[in-house]
Amino acid sequence: MIEQVPVSPLDPRIGRPLEDLDTPTLLLDRAASDRNLAQMAAFFRDRSAKLRPHFKNHKCVTLAQRQLALGAVGMTCAKLSEAEILVEHGIDNVLIANQVVGAIKCERLARLALRAKVSVAVDHIEQVLAISRAATTVGSTVFLLIEVDIGMGRCGVSPGQPAVELARRIVDLPGVHFAGLQAYEGHLVNVLDRAERTTRARAAMQQAVETRRFLEVARLPVGCVSGCSSATYDSTGAMDGVDEVQAGTYATMDRQYQRLAPEFEVALSLLVRVISRPTSTRAVLDVGVKGAGAEFGVPSIRDFPEAQIPVFMAEEHTVVQPSPDWRIGQVLHLIPSHACTTCNLHRELIVHENGQVVDVWPIEASGQLT
Numbered sequence: 001m002i003e004q005v006p007v008s009p010l011d012p013r014i015g016r017p018l019e020d021l022d023t024p025t026l027l028l029d030r031a032a033s034d035r036n037l038a039q040m041a042a043f044f045r046d047r048s049a050k051l052r053p054h055f056k057n058h059k060c061v062t063l064a065q066r067q068l069a070l071g072a073v074g075m076t077c078a079k080l081s082e083a084e085i086l087v088e089h090g091i092d093n094v095l096i097a098n099q100v101v102g103a104i105k106c107e108r109l110a111r112l113a114l115r116a117k118v119s120v121a122v123d124h125i126e127q128v129l130a131i132s133r134a135a136t137t138v139g140s141t142v143f144l145l146i147e148v149d150i151g152m153g154r155c156g157v158s159p160g161q162p163a164v165e166l167a168r169r170i171v172d173l174p175g176v177h178f179a180g181l182q183a184y185e186g187h188l189v190n191v192l193d194r195a196e197r198t199t200r201a202r203a204a205m206q207q208a209v210e211t212r213r214f215l216e217v218a219r220l221p222v223g224c225v226s227g228c229s230s231a232t233y234d235s236t237g238a239m240d241g242v243d244e245v246q247a248g249t250y251a252t253m254d255r256q257y258q259r260l261a262p263e264f265e266v267a268l269s270l271l272v273r274v275i276s277r278p279t280s281t282r283a284v285l286d287v288g289v290k291g292a293g294a295e296f297g298v299p300s301i302r303d304f305p306e307a308q309i310p311v312f313m314a315e316e317h318t319v320v321q322p323s324p325d326w327r328i329g330q331v332l333h334l335i336p337s338h339a340c341t342t343c344n345l346h347r348e349l350i351v352h353e354n355g356q357v358v359d360v361w362p363i364e365a366s367g368q369l370t
């Protein structure tokens, strides 16, 4: 059971019907999101792997607290600034599943580790040495997960021996603790066919599991192998040797993920208005790519399956053609193609149930890039 965050009596929007809101505004269907959180939490309740949700999805501390209340072991994030915000709000176990590089960041990281258990991905000895120096200076310990590239071609050492060599260097250094492996099968998350996704993602993750075995044979204990996503939680997340699942988008969902993991509900939408009808077949909406992440394409329009999906988005406009017979000022719900970049553009989530605003949750980490 998720404890409801008390409604702020101060916000005049609470209690109003959604149609009364100014637009564009980002909405969260609380009941749908709660069902998503509960369903994912239930999947991991009796498994050896645990859930460490990815904060990059919603960047909202209230949602993170709700995920933790349902049993998540900590939060994953992509940026040091996101980790700082989580710790600032009392969340004391965070993994930055990304490289933290540069003197300024290493010092911030080391200081953050005085206040919480902070783990970070590493893939090069230079980065490790800088973190070790910074942590030694301030007197903290930073937990390091060696990132292994299991096929995505982003960060990470190659599986096997390179990870063993880096781990050997880490265990001799002060201020850092070798905690395990970071391995994300991101190149396979969007494979539409679920059986094919499962087979290929498991084969990719097997490289991390084998690397774990190499390390253990070399007497380098692996506390944790962390990876996976909302599209692979039930495949790679159920493998022996995988300890933590960094699923993110299941909390809000979006148009792209709707096709990948339909067992979760789309809780996020953008309330928009029709601002122009230049012709009888063209409608223009009051949001563009400055308000809706569009890397995975244009949004869809809820409740209008017959409407053509928008033909294009500009900075502040979305053009639908041909369009249904919408009137000027008509309110619509868009389902963003990508929740994570959409949340990053907004300062708050208007939380609703049964067509009414029930709460307003800040998106504390929106726009955080460092």
Ligand SMILES: Cc1ncc(COP(=O)(O)O)c(C=O)c1O
Binding pocket: 054, 057, 097, 184, 186, 189, 227, 228, 229, 230, 231, 246, 247, 248, 249, 250
């Ligand atoms: C390091 C890492 N872990 C996990 C995920 C999975 O997140 P999601 O469940 O939103 O696909 C991502 C997505 O970008 C990621 O970069």
